Amino acid sequence: MPGRNLARGVVALAAAGLLWLVLANSVAAGMSLGGDHAGAANLAPDAERLSLRAQQLYFEKDYGGALTLARQALRLSPIQTRAIRVAGMAELALGQEEAGLRAMNAAALGGWRDNPTQLWTMQMALYGGDEDTAMQRADALVRRATVPDQVFAAFRAMAGDDAFRRSLIGRLTDQPDWRELMFLDLRRSAPAELPGVIALIGEIDRTSQPVSDRELFPLVERLLELGQVGPAFDLWHARAPRAGRQSGNHVYDGGFAVALARRSAPAMPRFEWAIDPDATGLATVEPAPDGSGAVLRARSDAGVAATLATETLALAPGRYALTMDIAAPSERDLAGFAIVVRCPENALDLTKQDPNLRALGSDRLHLATAIDVPTGCARQDLVIRARGGTPVGATIEIDNVAIRPAG
Numbered sequence: 001m002p003g004r005n006l007a008r009g010v011v012a013l014a015a016a017g018l019l020w021l022v023l024a025n026s027v028a029a030g031m032s033l034g035g036d037h038a039g040a041a042n043l044a045p046d047a048e049r050l051s052l053r054a055q056q057l058y059f060e061k062d063y064g065g066a067l068t069l070a071r072q073a074l075r076l077s078p079i080q081t082r083a084i085r086v087a088g089m090a091e092l093a094l095g096q097e098e099a100g101l102r103a104m105n106a107a108a109l110g111g112w113r114d115n116p117t118q119l120w121t122m123q124m125a126l127y128g129g130d131e132d133t134a135m136q137r138a139d140a141l142v143r144r145a146t147v148p149d150q151v152f153a154a155f156r157a158m159a160g161d162d163a164f165r166r167s168l169i170g171r172l173t174d175q176p177d178w179r180e181l182m183f184l185d186l187r188r189s190a191p192a193e194l195p196g197v198i199a200l201i202g203e204i205d206r207t208s209q210p211v212s213d214r215e216l217f218p219l220v221e222r223l224l225e226l227g228q229v230g231p232a233f234d235l236w237h238a239r240a241p242r243a244g245r246q247s248g249n250h251v252y253d254g255g256f257a258v259a260l261a262r263r264s265a266p267a268m269p270r271f272e273w274a275i276d277p278d279a280t281g282l283a284t285v286e287p288a289p290d291g292s293g294a295v296l297r298a299r300s301d302a303g304v305a306a307t308l309a310t311e312t313l314a315l316a317p318g319r320y321a322l323t324m325d326i327a328a329p330s331e332r333d334l335a336g337f338a339i340v341v342r343c344p345e346n347a348l349d350l351t352k353q354d355p356n357l358r359a360l361g362s363d364r365l366h367l368a369t370a371i372d373v374p375t376g377c378a379r380q381d382l383v384i385r386a387r388g389g390t391p392v393g394a395t396i397e398i399d400n401v402a403i404r405p406a407g
Helices: 002-033 037-043 047-059 063-076 081-093 097-110 115-127 131-143 148-158 162-172 179-188 191-205 217-225 229-237 257-261 331-336
Strands: 283-287 294-300 306-313 318-327 337-343 356-359 364-373 380-386 394-405
Touching: 047 063, 047 081, 063 081, 081 097, 081 115, 115 131, 115 148, 131 148, 131 162, 148 179, 148 191, 162 191, 179 217, 191 217, 191 229, 217 229, 257 283, 257 294, 294 306, 294 380, 318 337, 331 337, 331 394, 337 364, 380 394
Parallel strands: none
Antiparallel strands: 283 294, 294 394, 306 380, 318 364, 318 394, 337 380, 356 364
């Protein structure tokens, strides 16, 4: 009987111990999910939780504590990649360069799923001139949609290096699904990075998959933001669809053919028409009623002032003539609209408030007005607006928009 009672006691203790382990691990898992890595590691110190706490200590700049916990985790699991990486980074931070590099290289061998390890390996390969290894790591990181911002930041920083550009372009020939994301990231380019980025664009253009004007949209926006209007215009103009070009006309797509083809497209470079940017529903591009080309159909509303269409220009200082044809029953119907060229730097209108109007017959009018571009206004915006506040609304159709040097 005493032996049987002892056996029952051992079983009960084992069951209690197992239950405690289950409960402790369950509670620790919840603590880890909540970010309490210290509590989780104290309650149920397995290699995963210890490595997470070590990583937290490293970010808190407690490099000695991070190294101690990382080594403790590695005693439980010698292949815990995060623990290897944290140990290496902590050793590097503590000035133990040889041990730190040895640990980081070990982490890189097994750490394809550990993002900080791959970022470190990519950056070391870049700075060491091993561009192909860097691109291999970068490709893996971006394809997993994990840390693209940091990867693309490294791309921008290295764009001035000839060998890096060759390696990147080689990877782009495989048409990776992150190509569009890379071009979107150019919106963040620092001024010092722009020469290398522009060189990269030029070299991609010489491949079988040149850069499109839509891909250049973020870089064009960034250049305009930095006041580099000429380079922005040149980059865009070299790739813009030829259907929108007309000899001697400084308005791109004066007949709205490209805008018609892109009606469902997302935002385009500002040197092309932005139709109804205020999303009022008052402006659309439609096929011309007579079947020849396209028109901008614009409606004024008695109570709504809104931008109906806009396009950025890069006119040199001087005098120009703005002209367009408008389908409208009478001049009264134009009272609800304003058509101006404006210098956005100082919000100065460069056109007269009262343009000249001439009847063309069949309810059509020809509008003409002068534009005086002063020195120091490198960028201009052609804007068509609904004034708002008019007694009644009206609908007009605009085509044949042109800006030419005044004769």
